[in-house]
């Protein structure tokens with residue numbers, strides 16, 4: 001069964017510096033699809049992500065502004081993403097966007113404003129929103145309810161069981177990263193075990209959060225295998241079985257068949 005990495009930042013310098021090797025490692029590890037996420041540095045990241053997707057038929061991209069950089073999400077930048085990216089065939093989702101109250105790199109009101117813009121955009125173009133939410137469970141759910149957005153992805157899920165349940169009611173997918181392989185994340189692994197077969201995704205969030213046994217190294221899409229294996233073991237199924245749900249879920253949510 002082929003693997004998919006549903007969330008990687010291939011445009012980031014740590015991966016761009018050895019790009020061909022990173023893609024070859026992914027292929028060697030059985031990764032046959034990658035979604036590269038437009039995120040930061042204003043629009044630069046989005047332009048590069050789109051170029052990567054255009055150059056590689058097994059890679060698609062998304063477009064958004066990370067909550068850490070919410071101050072860069074001006075009306076003009078949001079309008080450019082709407083006009084140049086949101087309806088592009090290679091762009092399979094809107095984000096990443098969301099709320100991060102842990103790092104608190106941008107004012108909360110600006111984070112919320114930008115998040116609302118991208119939530120509305122995802123409805124307009126009927127593509128899934130890719131949400132980053134850290135220490136912001138209640139406000140994230142409140143904004144989803146206010147805007148009526150359903151069917152998106154909560155990436156690198158680290159929220160509470162309450163949040164997971166609310167997200168399932170909103171037809172969201174939970175995407176688990178290498179954090180589930182850390183010994184400190186027992187509760188999170190339990191949530192990954194209890195996530196319904198048709199709601200689970202697996203990602204690297206590379207270059208961050210490399211899973212055990214590569215913890216501390218620069219993460220890359222090839223390592224998605226370790227995270228998927230950990231969740232499969234915890235669920236008492238094979239890697240192939242897990243990946244067959246993940247593959248189907250990703251194909252459905254991104255409308256990538």
Ligand SMILES: [Zn+2]
Nearest residue numbers: 096132155156
């Ligand atoms: Zn994120």
Ligand SMILES: [Zn+2]
Nearest residue numbers: 007037096205
């Ligand atoms: Zn990310």
